[in-house]
Amino acid sequence: MSEIKNVIEFRNAVKDYGDFRLDNISFAVPEGSVCGFIGQNGAGKTTTIAMLLDIISRNSGEVLLFGEQVDGKHSHLREDVGVVFDEMGFHEFLTAKQINAILKNSYKNWSEEAFFDNLRKFSLPSNKKCGAFSRGMRMKLQIAAALSHNAKLLVMDEPTSGLDPIVRNEIIQIFREFMTEEDHTILLSSHITGDLEKIADEVVFIDGGRIVLTGNKDDILEKHALLKCSNEDAGKVSESFTVFKQEGSYGAEILVNDADACRRLYPGMVIEPSTLEEIMINYVNRAKAGSAV
Amino acid sequence: MKGLIIKDLYCLKKQFIMFSFIITGVVAVAIMFVLSEQFGNLRFAVSDMKAAGFDITSIVKISVMFFMLLPLVCTGNIADSFTDDRAASFYKTAASLPISPEKRVLSKFVTAVLFLAVGLAVDIAMAAVISSVSDIIVFSKCAGTLVSLSACMLIFMSFVILLNYAGVPSMYSTFIPVGAAVIIILALKIKDISAALSSDDVSSLARTFRELINALESRAHIFILTAVIIAVCCWFASVRLAKRKRGVA
Numbered sequence: 001m002s003e004i005k006n007v008i009e010f011r012n013a014v015k016d017y018g019d020f021r022l023d024n025i026s027f028a029v030p031e032g033s034v035c036g037f038i039g040q041n042g043a044g045k046t047t048t049i050a051m052l053l054d055i056i057s058r059n060s061g062e063v064l065l066f067g068e069q070v071d072g073k074h075s076h077l078r079e080d081v082g083v084v085f086d087e088m089g090f091h092e093f094l095t096a097k098q099i100n101a102i103l104k105n106s107y108k109n110w111s112e113e114a115f116f117d118n119l120r121k122f123s124l125p126s127n128k129k130c131g132a133f134s135r136g137m138r139m140k141l142q143i144a145a146a147l148s149h150n151a152k153l154l155v156m157d158e159p160t161s162g163l164d165p166i167v168r169n170e171i172i173q174i175f176r177e178f179m180t181e182e183d184h185t186i187l188l189s190s191h192i193t194g195d196l197e198k199i200a201d202e203v204v205f206i207d208g209g210r211i212v213l214t215g216n217k218d219d220i221l222e223k224h225a226l227l228k229c230s231n232e233d234a235g236k237v238s239e240s241f242t243v244f245k246q247e248g249s250y251g252a253e254i255l256v257n258d259a260d261a262c263r264r265l266y267p268g269m270v271i272e273p274s275t276l277e278e279i280m281i282n283y284v285n286r287a288k289a290g291s292a293v
Numbered sequence: 294m295k296g297l298i299i300k301d302l303y304c305l306k307k308q309f310i311m312f313s314f315i316i317t318g319v320v321a322v323a324i325m326f327v328l329s330e331q332f333g334n335l336r337f338a339v340s341d342m343k344a345a346g347f348d349i350t351s352i353v354k355i356s357v358m359f360f361m362l363l364p365l366v367c368t369g370n371i372a373d374s375f376t377d378d379r380a381a382s383f384y385k386t387a388a389s390l391p392i393s394p395e396k397r398v399l400s401k402f403v404t405a406v407l408f409l410a411v412g413l414a415v416d417i418a419m420a421a422v423i424s425s426v427s428d429i430i431v432f433s434k435c436a437g438t439l440v441s442l443s444a445c446m447l448i449f450m451s452f453v454i455l456l457n458y459a460g461v462p463s464m465y466s467t468f469i470p471v472g473a474a475v476i477i478i479l480a481l482k483i484k485d486i487s488a489a490l491s492s493d494d495v496s497s498l499a500r501t502f503r504e505l506i507n508a509l510e511s512r513a514h515i516f517i518l519t520a521v522i523i524a525v526c527c528w529f530a531s532v533r534l535a536k537r538k539r540g541v542a
Contacts, residue, residue, distance in 0.1 A: 055388040057537070072536050078391040089386035091304065091377055098303055106296030106390045 005031040005067070007153050007185045008052060013061035015047055022047050022209045024061070029202060032182050034175070036196030036217065037189040038280055039206040045189040046086070048206065049157050052187075053083060066153075079108055082146025086158040088138040092131025096124060096141060107149040118144035122174075136167035143174055154178060154186045160195050168192070172199055193276035197221075205280060212283050217276070224279050225259035228252070228270040237266065244282040244289070255282035294392055297400035298407070300383075304374040305408060308367070315367045316415055322360065323419050330427050339429075361419070361435075365412040365442055371405045371450050376463040394535040398458065402528055405450040413443045434510040441509040444516035449474075451520075451527035458531040 008029040015022040022044050029035040039045050050056045051063055054070050063070040065077050090099055096119055104110045119126055122140040124133075130141055139159050146154055154175070160168045172195055178184055179199075190196055196203065196217070203220055205213040213220060227237060234245060234252035241262055243255040255274060256262045263271055274282075329335035378384060387397055416439045424432035449470050456466035479486065485501050509516075 050385075053385075053389050055385055072394065075391050075393040078389060081389070083386075083389035085382070085385050085389075087382050089382055091300075091381040091383065093307060094300075094303060102296045102300045102303075103390075104296070105299055106392060108391070 006064070007031045007066060008035075008187060009062070009064040009067075010048070010052075011062040011064070013048075013051060013063050014059045015051055015056065016059050020044070020047075020209060022051070022058075025051075025206075025209075025211055026061075027204045027211055027214045029185060029187055029204075031185050032179075033201040034179060034186040034188060034199050035202040035204060036193075036200030036276075037187060037204050037206065038191065038193055038196060038276065039189075040191055040280070040284055043206045044209040045191075045206060046157055047209075049155060049187070049189060052155065053078070053081070079149070080152040082143075082149065082151030082154045084139065084142040084146050084154065084156040084159045086161060088130065088133075088142060090130055090141070093129055095129055096126040096144075099130070099141070099145065100126075103145055103149070109150040111148050111150070115144060115148035118147055136163050139163065139167075139171065143171065147174075147178065152183055152185065154184075154188075156187070157189045158191070159188070160190060160192055168195060175199055191280075193280060197276050203276065205283065207284055207287055212287075213279070220279065221273065221276070223257055223259060224274045225256055225262065226272045226274045226278060227254040227256050227262055227266065228272065229254070229266075233266075233269060237262070237269075243279075244286040246282075246285070255279065294396040294400045294403075296390070297387065297392065297397060298404050301371075301374045301400065301404035302407070304377045305370070305404070307377075308370060308373065312364075312367050315363055319360065319363055319415075319419065323423055327423055327426050330429055361416050361439055362442055364415045365409065365439075365446050367412060370467075371401065371408070372453050372457065372463045372467045374401070374404065375454075375457040375466070379463070395532050398454070398528060398531045398535050401454050401531075402451070402524060405454065406447065409443055409446055409450070412446075413439060437511060437513045438506070438509040440513040441516040444513070444520035447520040448523045451524040455527040455531050455534075458534040 006028040008027075010025045010027050013022065013025040020042075025044075025048060037045055037048070047056070051058050052065065052070060054072055054075075057072065065074075066080065068074050068077055070077070094102075096115075100112060100115050103115075104112060116126065119141075122137075122144055124137055124141055124144065130138065133141065143159070146156075160171055163171070175186055175188070176199065179186065186199075188196065188200065200217045203213065203215065203217045204211060224243070228251060229237070230251050231247050234247060234254060237245075237254055237256070241254075241256040241258050243257050245252060245254045255278065256271075259271060259273075262269070326335070330339070378387070392400075417436055420430065420432055420435040420439060424430050424435060452470040452473075453466045456469055457463060461469065482501055
């Protein structure tokens with residue numbers, strides 16, 4: 001059996017800005033997977049991606065892309081990486097045709113045919129200045145560019161934020177098509193967890209510059225659950241299972257981190273599956289409250 | 294790297310209208326100058342002033358020098374490409390391309406040189422036309438002056454690029470080298486300037502100007518060599534800064 005290759009690997013990576021610190025970031029994204037990188041605004045997602053793309057240097061630790069160190073010396077690695085940022089990144093006076101001329105002369109594997117095919121597929125005009133594009137069109141333009149140089153890895157920073165559900169769905173569909181090749185990988189950062197639930201295989205959850213949770217999405221969703229009970233019963237639930245407890249006048253809602261154990265130990269209590277969003281919110285609330293598991 | 298140069302050319306293409314306007318203006322003034330020098334008032338003014346013992350040749354040369362500087366200054370506005378890059382957050386896109394920081398920085402210098410070459414070509418053509426119909430300027434000397442001025446512009450642009458990589462806002466990055474040059478020149482010639490201001494004795498100042506013009510005319514090779522050395526140093530320093538900051542376009 002062939003060994004699973006990691007396309008991205010962070011090993012205790014640290015970036016210290018003084019007022020914000022990415023603290024010992026460690027996670028890996030296996031080849032052929034879609035990794036959802038979740039966290040609230042300001043959690044450190046963009047900084048982590050910037051470190052991966054070598055846009056910023058790190059203070060310590062290691063970052064590996066396709067097994068090679070990201071250290072400012074291996075720019076050729078980016079031949080295989082398609083990048084989509086939360087903002088367009090191209091000058092507003094440029095047309096898609098001009099962007100093609102720029103990128104054609106930047107990527108060895110650039111395919112004009114693929115780029116113009118993508119433009120047609122996404123209904124983007126090639127002669128219109130991209131400053132006149134809507135946010136959805138700007139995102140699609142970036143995706144069209146990212147998909148036109150045979151990239152094996154797509155790195156996307158909040159590509160669906162600020163977009164309406166129809167366009168978001170279209171974009172998710174594009175990602176699905178990209179993933180039909182088995183050596184293709186996606187790292188998708190978003191705080192819209194609904195999108196990630198549709199497409200992600202792996203999830204990395206970051207909060208306050210620290211990785212809070214990482215692993216297979218289905219395992220994470222299976223392990224976590226929302227336990228609903230009276231405020232009195234809430235006291236009976238072991239602290240070791242409790243991620244965050246919210247008590248109200250109608251009862252308590254507890255996010256637990258071992259749903260199976262809770263079902264066995266508390267058969268009388270209602271235990272419902274939780275969503276990624278609920279998991280994210282409860283972990284963030286726990287961090288804010290300063291409580292320990 | 295070629296892609297980034299094309300991008301910079303698209304950025305600077307925006308200035309095409311202003312550039313065309315200045316070139317048209319310079320050509321129009323050149324025609325008026327030649328006609329006036331051949332048949333009009335300038336011809337009489339020159340002969341009268343020569344008769345009165347004025348150093349009219351130097352005055353005309355200085356005028357022509359400033360006049361010829363316009364296309365070079367116009368095409369040397371590399372700071373605009375940094376302003377555009379920052380406005381579009383292009384530095385992130387550039388950093389995501391498979392292009393090393395060395396080549397990213399080099400692309401800015403190549404763009405600067407390409408644009409400077411356009412301004413120089415326009416100026417040389419004008420000098421050829423003016424010198425062919427007028428005795429006031431000699432083509433070889435004028436060409437020497439233009440090449441020297443282009444070298445000075447390359448020095449200016451190299452510092453603008455360096456300052457932009459150092460994170461200085463584009464607007465200030467243009468003023469800082471000019472301000473520094475003015476301060477250095479004033480400091481070196483403070484004696485002549487104060488003598489001219491205190492005793493109306495402009496002879497030393499006039500001599501300085503003549504020396505400057507002579508140097509520009511006849512020592513273009515020294516200006517070019519200096520410009521190349523400074524440009525290479527600025528490139529090295531810019532690469533170091535770009536590597537340290539990584540994402541700078």
